[in-house]
Amino acid sequence: MSVYNDSTVFEFILLGFPDLHNFWLLVFLALLIVYVVTLLGNVLIIGLVSSTSQLQSPMYIFLTHLSLCDILISTNIGPNTLKVIVWGKCYISLLSCEIQLYFFGSSALIECSLLMVMSYDRYLAICDPLHYSAIMNQARPHGLAMICWVIGFLLAMIIEILISQLDFCGPNTIDHFFCDLAPILQLSCSDTTIVEVQVSVSVMSVIFTQLLFVVATYICIFMAILRISSTLGRQKVFSTCSSHLIVVSTYYGTLITLYVAPSRRYSLNMTKTFSLLNTVVTPLCNPIIYTLRNREIRIAISKNIFQKKLLRVQRQPGAQ
Template identity: 55%
Template structure:
């Protein structure tokens, strides 16, 4: 532990879902199944985008990184949550709690930036189709993905360091299923005003500036769609964006409700439910949305199954 952080707390106790004891087994197996399906679905997209020649475009390159982000996010949260449910509560070390807090925040910010990068890709594809290949070169795609991960983890590192320097004198009980910012600030016996201000200055732009960018790009995209003369052409253009729009709506919808419209006095159960949406449900739904609404992914999966079956026989 940091010598400069003079605290009597060496760990925290996560309570999880204390008021649903009668449904603990059902919740455990439901979350376990969800976790396994999430891991399989996101790994499948990463593998398909890596080995299939039909999925070698920038859109699927970005999608594979979005799946990697979802996979890491659910891995950071769900295994510990399952342990909490099985034991009714669980302890986590001081360093482990802040590591989880940092990784969760960094991965959530990365997902926001990656979604904005994907909207830029759709903008170029629809508004500048003739220059798409030259604009979205492999080198540019690498740069966009690298800076998406690097900036998100860098922004979040500053907030995590500030929280880590806070003093925690007790109690050490967190009525949640993971180490989120709000319960940690409530437990601190230090002045948290600076941390709250710093999180507002760095956290909100990292989350909502990408949303503003996505909204801006789609204004140009929809304007370009209206100029397409044929109905078939407009439908095809909209189809290429529909999966991305659905994912953006689901992810940002839960974030906005959780962090803007719910006050600190809101029910803890409501907050936990919303946290489940963007930590468990969204990583599960993303690959499902892209798989069921994308013919190229279905074809690539069929070819992969065929090759695997042929080699097995």
């Protein structure tokens, strides 16, 4: 039976960060800057890869999908977080809350899947370079990326259907800055045991399988790097996967700390801080890590800036 027929609660109140007091404006400006830079950085990567022929390799195709995923999670969480900070609290309908939870869950699953596929790409490039071009042909990267999106949206939809069966009879206050799974389950007046078990089994099994795959591929990569005789050769090969390794460590680190480690170890404010890192700061780190550490992207940015300056000079009166 649908939640909208049985429920007496149709609206939740997000409390956000009630302890900010006089610092709310500073926090608002900081998060606004982070949100804008996140969007600009990820759009920059998408634009560079789409317009630069040298960046049409599988690794950069996966990177554009990772940037799209970061834009999705930032746009889903960021604006509402800014609203909560300005107003001190925010009213959100049950439907909007479920939609936000759906896109948050799907973007997290998509990002984990993309990171796994990117580790597979690095494994092939380093451990099996002779067959890399044949396996990662022109169509394969796009197909793998689409599978990641399908897995994320379908698995999140299963979770959403389970949650839609719950009743909410009150209270309707969520001491968080967005509709996360745990606080929503705590507000339900239905028995959530079955839902919690099903969500844990389905989501954690997928995420842990992907994490184990990533760990296994990097063990093989490190073993292959250690077999290289020259120090310069080892450094050159490692540089091709170092950015991805940093992103994997950052994302899975915050994810495991937040959702796998026992929640009783952390205060509510600490949980909100980890959530803020996972949903707002991490999407900012990805474009920064890839632009600062990736030589080809830095070259593409320099070429685009030079071409724009050249066009501007040519358009000036008197230019030859």
